[in-house]
Amino acid sequence: MSLPVITRFAPSPTGYLHIGGARTALFNWVYAKRHGGKMLLRIEDTDRERSTEPAIAAILAGMTWLGLTWDGDAVSQYSRAARHREVAGQLLATGHAYYCYCSPQELDAMRAKAEAEKRPIRYDGTWRDRDPKDAPAGVAPVIRFKSPQGAETVINDNAQGRVVFANRDLDDLIILRSDGNPTYNLSVVVDDHDMDVTHIIRGVDHLTNAARQTQIYVAMGWQVPDMTHVPLIHGPDGAKLSKRHGALGVEAYRAMGYLPAALRNYLARLGWSHGDAEIFSTEQLVEWFDTKDIGQSAARFDFAKLENLNGHYIRHMADDELVTALLDFLPHAEGGAALLAMMTDTRRAQLTKAMGGLKQRAKTLVELMQGAMFLFAVRPLVMDEKARQIMADGGRDSLQAMLKLLEDSTAWTAAALEADVKAFAETQGMKLGKLAQPLRASLTGTSTSPPIFDVLEVLGRDESFARIKDQLG
RNA sequence: GCGCCCUUCGUCUAUCGGUUAGGACGACAGCCUUUCACGUUGUAAAGACGGGUUCGACUCCCGUAGGGCGCACCA
Numbered sequence: 001m002s003l004p005v006i007t008r009f010a011p012s013p014t015g016y017l018h019i020g021g022a023r024t025a026l027f028n029w030v031y032a033k034r035h036g037g038k039m040l041l042r043i044e045d046t047d048r049e050r051s052t053e054p055a056i057a058a059i060l061a062g063m064t065w066l067g068l069t070w071d072g073d074a075v076s077q078y079s080r081a082a083r084h085r086e087v088a089g090q091l092l093a094t095g096h097a098y099y100c101y102c103s104p105q106e107l108d109a110m111r112a113k114a115e116a117e118k119r120p121i122r123y124d125g126t127w128r129d130r131d132p133k134d135a136p137a138g139v140a141p142v143i144r145f146k147s148p149q150g151a152e153t154v155i156n157d158n159a160q161g162r163v164v165f166a167n168r169d170l171d172d173l174i175i176l177r178s179d180g181n182p183t184y185n186l187s188v189v190v191d192d193h194d195m196d197v198t199h200i201i202r203g204v205d206h207l208t209n210a211a212r213q214t215q216i217y218v219a220m221g222w223q224v225p226d227m228t229h230v231p232l233i234h235g236p237d238g239a240k241l242s243k244r245h246g247a248l249g250v251e252a253y254r255a256m257g258y259l260p261a262a263l264r265n266y267l268a269r270l271g272w273s274h275g276d277a278e279i280f281s282t283e284q285l286v287e288w289f290d291t292k293d294i295g296q297s298a299a300r301f302d303f304a305k306l307e308n309l310n311g312h313y314i315r316h317m318a319d320d321e322l323v324t325a326l327l328d329f330l331p332h333a334e335g336g337a338a339l340l341a342m343m344t345d346t347r348r349a350q351l352t353k354a355m356g357g358l359k360q361r362a363k364t365l366v367e368l369m370q371g372a373m374f375l376f377a378v379r380p381l382v383m384d385e386k387a388r389q390i391m392a393d394g395g396r397d398s399l400q401a402m403l404k405l406l407e408d409s410t411a412w413t414a415a416a417l418e419a420d421v422k423a424f425a426e427t428q429g430m431k432l433g434k435l436a437q438p439l440r441a442s443l444t445g446t447s448t449s450p451p452i453f454d455v456l457e458v459l460g461r462d463e464s465f466a467r468i469k470d471q472l473g
Numbered sequence: 474g475c476g477c478c479c480u481u482c483g484u485c486u487a488u489c490g491g492u493u494a495g496g497a498c499g500a501c502a503g504c505c506u507u508u509c510a511c512g513u514u515g516u517a518a519a520g521a522c523g524g525g526u527u528c529g530a531c532u533c534c535c536g537u538a539g540g541g542c543g544c545a546c547c548a
Contacts, residue, residue, distance in 0.1 A: 012548045047547055077548095104546065111545090120475040121544055142546055160478070169476050169544090177546040184548045207477065208543045231479075232541070266485095269497090273486055276496040295486080297479045298541060305485065305498040315511075361510040 005037025007199045008192065009063075009070065010077075012044040013055035016249025017062035019301065020203060020233045023267040027230060027294075028201045029068045030268070033286045040195055041070035045078045046187055062250035066260050067282070075195070077187050084182035087190045087220065088143050088175050096219040097175060099141040100127040122171035143176035145186075145216060153211045158228040158291035160204065165211040173212055185209055189216045197225055201291065204229040228291040231271050231298045238300055255332050257364030259317075259325065262310040270299045279312060311363035319355035322368070323348065329365040336369065342376050350375050 007028040011021050032039040043059075045051035060074065091097035100123075102110075107123070114121045128146060135141065147170050155163045175186035182190075188209075192200065200210075207229050217224045253263055264282055272295070274280075274288045314322065327343070330336035351372055362368035 010548090014548075044548055050547070107546085115474070118474045122475085163477065165477070171544085174546055179546075181546085183546070188548090203542090204478070205542055206548090209548090211477090229478090234541080236484085238540080269485065271485090276487065278485090278497045295479095299486090300484060302484050302498070308498055311511095357510090359511095 003196075003198050005032055005035035005199055006040060006195070006197050007032045007037065007201060008040040008042055008195065008197050009068075010042040010044050010188070010191075010202070011059050012047065012050075013052060013059060014047065014050040015055055015058075016251065017059045018249060019253070019267070021059075022062065022066060022068075022250050022263075023233065023270060024202055024230060025063055025068050026066070026264060026267050027228075027272070027289075027291075029070075030282075030286050030289045031199060031201060031291065032071075034289050037198075038071035039068075040072060040197065041074040042191060042195070043074055043076050044184070044187070045076055046081070046182060046184065048078070048181075051078075058249060058251065065254055066250060066264065075191070077191060080187070080191060080194075081182055083194065084187050084190050085176065085180065088182065088186060091145065091175065091216075091219060092143060094219070095146065097143050097145050098128060098172075099132050099135070100144045100172075100174070101135045101139045101141045102126055103139065120169070122169075123173075125172060128172060140178040142174045142178045144172040145175045145212075145219070147172050147212070147215055148218075153214050155207070155210050155214060155227060157207075157210070158226070159231070159294040160207065160229050160296060163207065163211075165208070167215075170208075170212055170215065175216075185212050186216065189213045189220070189222075192225060193217070193220070193222050199226045199228070199291075201228045201230065204231055228294065230294055231296055233270055234298050234300045236300055236302065251332070254329070255334070257329065257333070257366035257368070258306065258310050259313045259365070262306070262313040265313075266306045266309050270301070271295050279309065307363045314359050314362055314365070314368065317359070319352050319359075322355050322359055323352050326351070326365055326368055326372075330369070333366060333369060339369065339376055347375050 009021075009025040009028045011017065011025075017025075029039045031037075041063075043051075043056055045056070056074075063070070088097060092099075102123075110124060111121050123144070127141075127144070132141075148167055151167055153165045153167055153170065155165075157163055173185055174183055176182055191197075210227055210229065214224050250263075261282065264285070265279060268280075268285050268289075269278065272289070272293055274293060277284075277288070280288075317325065327340070327348075330340045354372060354375065358368055358371045362371055
């Protein structure tokens, strides 16, 4: 009976897709999926000064990486300017708008005066009821919306509840600039209406706009869409997202080694909840999502939790899938290109084999990459400090003896090697860990690397031993 | 300054008048263990403040404080 659900994500291409925008896109996407509807994508590029092509590309790429697909082609809002002008004309014709001949300078003065007198900063309605015949010559007018006076404008918001604005607090906003281009609030209403958008999900920073837009819908006799205003995401320090953390584009999260699925899961839990559910698939999210379960207070972005979640997703991914994910990640990682250049079928096989041990100790793809460095290590290796220490302490013989044992061993599995070496360590009166650790560190050069036996088995013992021998001289 | 919104462990949150206020991350401690991890067990940790309403408030109302958003010929 009800209309098919149509949501939209409408970013302005003045920068990358930041984390708040990504969550808004996620919610719109999930909501559409939940109701078997569509999510449209509209690029709000009416600000010709600040909109850029690279920004559009970054937004599309970010959404694609996150797996948030949109229906149909992305719509350029600017391309619809003629229709916006048409509607402005209708508003003019029906008495819901009027020409205003105030110059920008006059408006600045008006604002400054209001501020000085500590009055609300609003347009004073100078031209609201003035006869256009009084218009000063040579001034290109703007068109202002005639905001209804008296009474109030009510927003029934799924997340924010019933929000009431006194109409006197909403002044006559400009809907068409003096150069004939439409402004945001007009364009949004016209586009959402024309695109048959049924549900608007966006940040609370648009709440006041929602009131102004509602007035335009009413003036045009159009149905006001269902609205949900999502609380904002703050940086770890509680203030707004700064450049150092939250304000990063999603591509930065990609470069930090986060998985799209983990980021989706994390983002969903910021401002939305489903009982005690913490870790859930996107399918479950789609099944559970309801705008009524969105909270009202802003959330801080917590990298520690994202990292934990990401580690969980890495650990639970199949080895071959993880290898694919890692390979896809490499081009976006610092130093990743070099590794990619060294990739061979042999190394790929080794990588897959090592994945079981590697993924247990990696929280991000960056750490996974670092853990796999031993596969790319080139001689001469740098001797680990602990190994040096053990040798200095007189443990040199033990290390060499262990090496001999490994060479002589007929055991070919990590478990068998382990058993042999364990027995050996006891005869030496040394703790196995004390021997194994420096060997591993010398081989891998990292602290997040897998156990020595995994390393030996993956590399093939001959090669490993040769490397270790180089080190022990 | 004006308008709107928000306020439960350090962080994300559950609770929809009656709970020992629950979970997760993080922290700390124990166990597991050849290292690092993983896993596992446990501990500490919260209703901003002040008034109401009510037999009973985290939950409803008012105020205070703090925070956020908006107030462009930006979106």
